[in-house]
Amino acid sequence: MSQKLLLDKAHVEGIRTYDVYRREGGYRAVEKAIKMGPEAIVEEVKKSGLRGRGGAGFPAGMKWSFIAKPEGVPRHLVCNADESEPGTFKDRYLMEFLPHLLIEGLIVSSFALGSNATYIYIRGEYAWIVDILEHAIEEARAHNFVGKNILGSGFDCEIYVHRGAGAYICGEETALIESLEGKRGNPRIKPPFPAIQGVWLRPTVVNNVETLAAVVPIINMGGEEYAKIGVGKSTGTKLMSACGNINKPGVYEIDMTISVEEFIYSDEYCGGIPNGKRLKACIPGGSSVPILPANLLLKTAKGETRYMNYESLSDGGFATGSMMGSGGFIVLDEDQCVVKNTYTFARFYRHESCGQCSPCREGTGWMEKLLLRLENGAGKLSDIDLLWDIQRKIEGNTICPLGDAAAWPVAAAIRHFRDEFEWHVFHPDEAVKRNYGLAHYADAIHVPATV
Amino acid sequence: MAKFNDTQLTEFNRLVSHYPEGKQKSALLPVLHLAQDTFGGWLSTETMDYVAELLHIAPIEVYEVATFYSMYNLKPVGKYMFEVCQTGPCMLNGCDNIIAYITDKLGIKAGETTPDGMFTLKTVECLGACGYAPMMQLGKTYREHLTKEKVDSIIDECRKNAAANN
Numbered sequence: 333m334s335q336k337l338l339l340d341k342a343h344v345e346g347i348r349t350y351d352v353y354r355r356e357g358g359y360r361a362v363e364k365a366i367k368m369g370p371e372a373i374v375e376e377v378k379k380s381g382l383r384g385r386g387g388a389g390f391p392a393g394m395k396w397s398f399i400a401k402p403e404g405v406p407r408h409l410v411c412n413a414d415e416s417e418p419g420t421f422k423d424r425y426l427m428e429f430l431p432h433l434l435i436e437g438l439i440v441s442s443f444a445l446g447s448n449a450t451y452i453y454i455r456g457e458y459a460w461i462v463d464i465l466e467h468a469i470e471e472a473r474a475h476n477f478v479g480k481n482i483l484g485s486g487f488d489c490e491i492y493v494h495r496g497a498g499a500y501i502c503g504e505e506t507a508l509i510e511s512l513e514g515k516r517g518n519p520r521i522k523p524p525f526p527a528i529q530g531v532w533l534r535p536t537v538v539n540n541v542e543t544l545a546a547v548v549p550i551i552n553m554g555g556e557e558y559a560k561i562g563v564g565k566s567t568g569t570k571l572m573s574a575c576g577n578i579n580k581p582g583v584y585e586i587d588m589t590i591s592v593e594e595f596i597y598s599d600e601y602c603g604g605i606p607n608g609k610r611l612k613a614c615i616p617g618g619s620s621v622p623i624l625p626a627n628l629l630l631k632t633a634k635g636e637t638r639y640m641n642y643e644s645l646s647d648g649g650f651a652t653g654s655m656m657g658s659g660g661f662i663v664l665d666e667d668q669c670v671v672k673n674t675y676t677f678a679r680f681y682r683h684e685s686c687g688q689c690s691p692c693r694e695g696t697g698w699m700e701k702l703l704l705r706l707e708n709g710a711g712k713l714s715d716i717d718l719l720w721d722i723q724r725k726i727e728g729n730t731i732c733p734l735g736d737a738a739a740w741p742v743a744a745a746i747r748h749f750r751d752e753f754e755w756h757v758f759h760p761d762e763a764v765k766r767n768y769g770l771a772h773y774a775d776a777i778h779v780p781a782t783v
Numbered sequence: 784m785a786k787f788n789d790t791q792l793t794e795f796n797r798l799v800s801h802y803p804e805g806k807q808k809s810a811l812l813p814v815l816h817l818a819q820d821t822f823g824g825w826l827s828t829e830t831m832d833y834v835a836e837l838l839h840i841a842p843i844e845v846y847e848v849a850t851f852y853s854m855y856n857l858k859p860v861g862k863y864m865f866e867v868c869q870t871g872p873c874m875l876n877g878c879d880n881i882i883a884y885i886t887d888k889l890g891i892k893a894g895e896t897t898p899d900g901m902f903t904l905k906t907v908e909c910l911g912a913c914g915y916a917p918m919m920q921l922g923k924t925y926r927e928h929l930t931k932e933k934v935d936s937i938i939d940e941c942r943k944n945a946a947a948n949n
Contacts, residue, residue, distance in 0.1 A: 418909040459923040492801040497852035514811035516851040575872045581914035
């Protein structure tokens with residue numbers, strides 16, 4: 333059983349309230365952090381090896397150390413709660429059930445960075461969570477953990493919840509900053525990086541909800557102890573959002589030492605695939621990351637067991653591997669159509685493209701149309717090559733990573749499931765009636781009965 | 784033209800107070816939510832102009848934001864809006880059947896409103912409820928693990944609420 337650092341108290345009755353959270357040991361990290369001082373906190377986070385949990389996996393402590401400290405200019409911490417990557421719903425779980433854990437992480441991190449006004453940018457659809465967070469902030473204020481002179485330290489910190497209005501792009505940190513300024517979510521060209529000129533051109537750090545919540549156990553146990561959990565550069569625990577065709581969809585905290593096979597088939601996690609179906613494919617880190625067929629998912633191209641961590645999931649690069657991404661783990665059973673699944677993602681990215689860069693604005697629309705045509709059995713063989721060509725021309729040619737995020741799922745689907753695309757072209761009547769199933773595989777896939 | 788009442792103005796001032804002096808434009812997104820909730824579930828040009836005036840910004844600054852974000856409705860919508868997710872994970876769990884069922888039952892396609900102005904059906908992209916698919920957003924809440932029976936009971940519930948409020 334994985335060690336739990338974030339969700340260990342998630343099922344305690346009333347944990348959403350300050351009193352229960354405090355009784356269970358909450359806000360100790362704030363008391364400890366105030367005594368440690370800002371530099372020591374940043375050092376602990378660096379030692380912990382914590383990597384950004386939003387998708388990019390950038391070391392959090394290093395990101396913090398980049399923040400500029402010009403005299404007389406306020407700095408801001410912004411919590412990225414714009415969780416919008418298809419397949420990902422872990423931050424929602426954290427905020428909905430453990431709001432005080434996030435608030436505690438925010439206070440410690442704000443103290444470390446010197447942010448007197450900290451913002452939680454939450455996606456607009458999570459409207460009821462805004463109320464939960466604002467209530468938690470008021471409770472924390474009543475106990476002097478938020479507001480003026482926190483615990484007599486002389487440090488002031490206000491936390492504000494800023495509600496977005498439905499835009500995936502605002503999960504990208506510079507688009508989020510634009511949106512926080514009351515503008516369209518068009519990403520900015522970097523540099524300058526937010527750490528130098530962020531919101532209102534002030535030094536800003538943007539971190540994911542889970543990253544900031546993880547600061548709490550890091551302070552409580554110390555960075556070195558935290559780094560002992562996990563493996564290699566995948567330290568600590570990671571929240572996985574598991575969905576698709578599995579028996580037990582939900583949010584799971586893993587310590588990144590378990591295998592992908594165990595994660596899918598063990599009753600402790602996904603609990604296997606419903607109705608005795610076989611595993612066809614999986615997108616292990618949210619819709620943007622490459623889809624992998626079952627054989628490359630469970631084992632790497634070298635034949636080694638694949639594990640649920642940053643390094644192992646990306647083993648083999650994009651040719652035979654994928655990414656940890658945001659931890660949105662989407663499982664497809666044998667009845668699912670990869671072309672259709674890829675089409676829904678292409679439609680998603682077309683819908684969410686901000687329209688600033690032409691490769692993304694035009695390319696995502698082309699990909700959507702071509703995929704729909706193929707899915708409906710009206711495609712040509714050359715459409716598959718055209719799709720490949722378009723995604724190549726988007727990748728790396730846009731201001732922000734949404735272009736890459738739109739290109740990768742299409743590339744991986746063609747790379748690993750080209751025969752399924754071709755089948756749609758060659759059997760147009762069949763394609764509208766049934767799915768290609770597992771015919772993709774020359775060899776039967778090893779499917780474990782139990783783990 | 785309609786204006787915020789005192790309660791709504793207090794909320795407006797609270798939202799603006801979250802941002803530094805002179806940066807009141809930052810409150811635009813939350814204020815547009817407040818305006819949409821207040822003035823019939825959508826943003827007319829008059830409403831947007833009013834918001835611009837309140838925040839001391841040019842109307843175009845409001846229009847460009849209102850047209851960018853998917854949650855702002857730029858034309859009237861039904862009293863109850865079913866926003867059904869259709870992205871990958873919901874598709875894998877059969878959202879197509881749910882959308883088809885609602886279409887049949889209410890006689891409207893995605894993007895349309897029933898003639899009585901009661902229901903609008905909208906298909907939306909991932910709302911972050913992938914583990915509880917298929918799902919829809921209804922007002923401030925999510926309705927998850929949708930089945931045909933559940934859709935029936937949601938429709939009944941809306942009709943009852945509407946009757947009770949009249």
